[in-house]
Amino acid sequence: MNRQNIELSIVVAIYNVRVEFGELLNELKKLSKISQVEVLFMNDGSTDGVEAILSKINYDNFITVTRQNGGLSYIRNEGLKLSQGRYVWFIDGDDIIDSSFVLRILKILEKQESDFIQFYYKRFSDSLGITFPEQSEKKLRMQWLSVDQWFSKLIDPKEQQFENYAWAHIVKRSIYTSNNVAFPIGRNYEDVATTYKLANKTSKILFIKNVAYYYRDRPGSITNSYTKIDVEDLLLSINEFKSNKLLVFSAKLKTNFTHRYLVGAYYMNMQLEDDLNKNLKKQLRSEILENNFLLLNLKFKFEYILFLFNIYEFYIGTKSFVKNYKGKP
Structure with a gap:
């Protein structure tokens, strides 16, 4: 050939x-x-x-x-x-x-x-x-x-x-x-x-x-189960993105991209039971709140406010409970 x-x-x-x-x-x-x-x-x-x-x-x-x-x-x-x-x-x-x-x-x-x-x-x-x-x-x-x-x-x-x-x-x-x-x-x-x-x-x-x-979708795949290394790897990619000076994307788009994946990393970290991840959780929340609120889209502004008042986990838990309750016969 x-x-x-x-x-x-x-x-x-x-x-x-x-x-x-x-x-x-x-x-x-x-x-x-x-x-x-x-x-x-x-x-x-x-x-x-x-x-x-x-x-x-x-x-x-x-x-x-x-x-x-x-x-x-x-x-x-x-x-x-x-x-x-x-x-x-x-x-x-x-x-x-x-x-x-x-x-x-x-x-x-x-x-x-x-x-x-x-x-x-x-x-x-x-x-x-x-x-x-x-x-x-x-x-x-x-x-x-x-x-x-x-x-x-x-x-x-x-x-x-x-x-x-x-x-x-x-x-x-x-x-x-x-x-x-x-x-x-x-x-x-x-x-x-x-x-x-x-x-x-x-x-x-x-x-x-x-x-x-x-x-x-396979049980145990990276998209269905998380480890602390997964969270740290994702955070590393986000920080590389934030520090890249050669990107042509607008400030608004870069801010929303950063927010989306920081929140994703935080959510992943929530699934971990190890108490050692508390410091990582604090770091993620801090980085989320460093984003420019005015540049976020509407959904991300709502999430930002949840993190600002430190009630994101309560919101996710309540949302999950309601979803499971509605699914019962």
Whole structure:
């Protein structure tokens, strides 16, 4: 295969996903004869037997690479180094994509240039519940966004399917390589630390209002359980964002972004029972109250007031109680 004319590199991070991987592989096989696409299966030292499945993959545009376990950021960075596509899409081996979306994206890129393509995603726990759109419903709903418009959607509480996860966008590979953007090794919430850097270097963002990615909710995953390290890693990413002097985003957007993730870190910290986290909680509350209240959107102003009077946890507890009470028969 001539790897000089690749339009899209799909980098699949694989670690102990033998049970779930087959569903994604079935979709990716539909791209096995598409010469503009390469798929890199990056095995991060799996120990569950998934390598037996990988060893049987034999398509010209499918490449399997095994590394010693180094974590998600490490294996993504390795995939980026090996990729040859003009665009790159990072996905996880236990999730599912709609292969027909890739074909439609390729057609769009033949006619229109974009630095960054954002799309919706959907969570699922049972793949039997996934139904890809019928042919008549597969028309892509597209909107061009400025960088500030993209950032506004990212921090909009109403845009719950618009996220900064690495698998929620396809980006020109040169945006990564020319700006030395890499996933931070050994840290969780690596997407929070990288996505804004990519958007900051783009000029044309294409937003596709269709679901292209299906994220599997697994018990024990990082998005469903938290540790003190998770909170500290997220806080580190926030502080890196705050100290970055090269960002083009407006002060209002930067303030709202900081608030959103500080509150997220505080909420995560609430789930921890260790008394040692009290100091971290105080630090987070202090940083939340350092934000400029006047620049916050309405929902975030409400949260700011809750923190100001130190009743955020009471509010969350009451809200949870009411929700559970209403759910009783």
